[in-house]
Amino acid sequence: MKIVNYRLHQPFATDRVGIIVENKVIDMASASQQQLPVSPSDFFAMGQPAIEKAKEIATNNQHLQASYAFDRSQVTLGPPVPDPKKIICVGTNYADHVAEMGSELPQYPVLFSKFSNALIGPEDAIHKSTATGQLDYEVELALVIGKKASSVKKEQATSYIAGYTIGNDISARDLQKRTPQWLQGKSLDHTTPIGPWVVTADEVKQPGQLDIRSYVNGEERQSSNTRHFIFDIPSLISFISDLITLEPGDIILTGTPDGVGLAMDPPQFLQTGDKVRLEIEQIGEMEHHIVTKP
Incomplete structure (x- = not known):
């Protein structure tokens, strides 16, 4: 559904x-x-x-x-959930992406947050702020929590998922990297598409085996599979719920694979007029244009 x-x-x-x-x-x-x-x-x-x-x-x-x-x-x-209480994002969750960013494999999931001001729908344009010159794309599988979750065991973790959707963790790399905390580069207004819908969990039998891709102006940039997660979905829910009580409607973005614009030689950042398409197997696709922030 x-x-x-x-x-x-x-x-x-x-x-x-x-x-x-x-x-x-x-x-x-x-x-x-x-x-x-x-x-x-x-x-x-x-x-x-x-x-x-x-x-x-x-x-x-x-x-x-x-x-x-x-x-x-x-x-x-x-956006299927337009005003979630929490948007929890996972960084560096694909080994190839860790390598291309010159980072080390994390011992624990890397967590950061977004705010609902960043969320847009599957038919909206992404706003490019003049505050950044390094706007980047990140296709991600997103989870929507279906029931209250606190200190959940890995074996029961997937029963707490209402469904799955697609997210684009648009990142302003220059803002993200200028301080140790990433938030300012991750939560700009009108920059994070979610959608086009939430596919209920019963219809996605193996969320850890989904092809995931992104394209910029028709050129494939990212192509991977969620089987390459460093921390799989049950591990993420268990880990997060030990720290933070998850509530129905909360969104978890599970990380992006390699192929981001920052890691290209030379780097290729999003510009006004560009078109970004995201695809995740069994869920669907989204396509967005980049426009200058009004």
Whole structure:
């Protein structure tokens, strides 16, 4: 099942949670007779009960003929979780990426955070701020947490995942590297696409075996597989939940493979007018243009 955040093409429309069925978007609040919330963030905050109710709706074809089923052409998709409580990112989680960045293999997962001001949807443009001259791309598998997780054992870790989506951990390398802390280069306004939807965990049987790629202006830049994680998904959830209680709707970005612009010879950073496409097996693809920040 594909869960989306959508907005109708009409005045005063607001973000609403829906599911994709046969290329239509079904509104969850209407289809559930208001048992499910309107807000995508509220939907994920409900955790697994909301997802189970949505699955019931997805299997009922009668909803496809209802007034609350919209063609894709009628809506714009936003970030599936537009205002998560936490966005936790994992750095240096592919050995080849560690090597190309001239770093050492980490003994523990490298964690940093983003804020929701950075999030954009699968149909938005990435803003290039004049504060940076080194904007870089990073395709990543992202997890959405489905239930409260604290001190989770590795063996149970995947049961805490609501679903999977694609993230682009856009990084301003000059800002990231000018201090020991990375935050200022990782959370610029309107720079982190998430989407195009959340694919529920039951449909991604082996998240540790997914092909992952990025392209800039049609040129393949990154091509790897999540089997090359240094710290696999159960290890990450267990490690993070020992330190930080994870809540439904929290997002974890799991790291990027080698092939980033900074590591090219010479470095190739994103410029206004560039087009970036991301692909992850079993999830989908996103494509974004780079525009100068208004």
